[in-house]
Amino acid sequence: MKIKRLEIKGFKSFPDKTVVEFKPGITAVVGPNGCGKSNVLEAIRWAMGEQRARTLRGKKMEDVIFNGSDSRKAVGMAEVQLVLSNTDGLSPASMADYDEIMIARRLFRDGDSQYEINGIPCRLSDVVDFFLDTGVGKNSYAIIEQGRVDMIVASKPEDRRVLIEEAAGINRYKSRKEAAIKKLEQTKQNLVRISDIVSEVK
Ligand code: ATP
Numbered sequence: 001m002k003i004k005r006l007e008i009k010g011f012k013s014f015p016d017k018t019v020v021e022f023k024p025g026i027t028a029v030v031g032p033n034g035c036g037k038s039n040v041l042e043a044i045r046w047a048m049g050e051q052r053a054r055t056l057r058g059k060k061m062e063d064v065i066f067n068g069s070d071s072r073k074a075v076g077m078a079e080v081q082l083v084l085s086n087t088d089g090l091s092p093a094s095m096a097d098y099d100e101i102m103i104a105r106r107l108f109r110d111g112d113s114q115y116e117i118n119g120i121p122c123r124l125s126d127v128v129d130f131f132l133d134t135g136v137g138k139n140s141y142a143i144i145e146q147g148r149v150d151m152i153v154a155s156k157p158e159d160r161r162v163l164i165e166e167a168a169g170i171n172r173y174k175s176r177k178e179a180a181i182k183k184l185e186q187t188k189q190n191l192v193r194i195s196d197i198v199s200e201v202k
Contacts, residue, residue, distance in 0.1 A: 001134050005083040010075040012039040015066040047080040047105050049128040079106045103127060132172040
C-alpha cells in the first residue's frame with residue numbers, strides 16, 4: 001500500500017488547496033526553512049488519525065487550522081485527503097475491491113470533526129483500525145521524524161524492541177489483546193456482582 005496523492009487545504013501553512021503527487025520511487029520535499037516541509041508530513045500523520053496536538057507541534061488540535069498570515073485571513077476548516085493505492089492486497093478484506101482508498105479528515109473551528117473512508121462518513125476509530133490493519137499505524141515505523149534516528153541508535157535494547165515489534169506489524173494484535181484483556185476484566189467484575197446478588201437472594 002503506497003501513498004499516491006495528498007491534498008491539503010486550510011491545514012497549518014497551506015490555506016489553499018495544495019496537491020502533492022507521490023510517483024513511483026523516492027519523493028523529496030525540498031524548500032527553505034519554515035516553508036512547510038514538516039507540515040506536509042504532519043498532514044499525513046493527521047489524516048491517519050493522530051489525536052495528540054503536541055505530536056503535531058501544537059497546544060490544541062485547533063492549531064492545525066490555518067490561522068492567518070500577514071496577507072491572508074485565518075480559515076475556518078482544515079482538510080486533508082490521503083489517496084492510497086490498493087493493489088498489493090495489504091488492505092483489510094472489506095477494502096479489497098478498491099484500487100484506490102481515500103481517507104479524509106476535516107476539523108472545523110467550532111471543534112466539529114469529520115472522517116471519511118472512500119467518501120463514506122466514519123469514526124476516528126475506523127480510520128485508526130484501517131491503518132492498524134495495514135501495519136501503517138500512526139505510531140509505526142512508517143514515519144520517522146527528525147531526531148528519531150538518533151533516538152533509535154541511542155535507545156536501550158527494550159525500547160528498540162518496541163520498534164522492531166512495530167516493524168514486524170504486531171501492533172494490531174497488541175491493541176486487540178489489550179481490548180480483550182479489558183473486556184475480560186469487565187466480565188470478571190460483572191461475575192462478582194452477579195454472585196453477590198445471587199448470595200443476597202439466597
Ligand atoms: P525547517 O526546514 O526549518 O524544518 P519546514 O519547511 O519543515 O521548516 P514547517 O515547520 O513545516 O517548515 O512550517 C513552519 C511554518 O508553518 C511556520 O512559518 C509556521 O508559522 C507555519 N504554521 C504552522 N502552523 C500554522 C497555522 N496553524 N497557520 C498558519 N501557519 C502555520
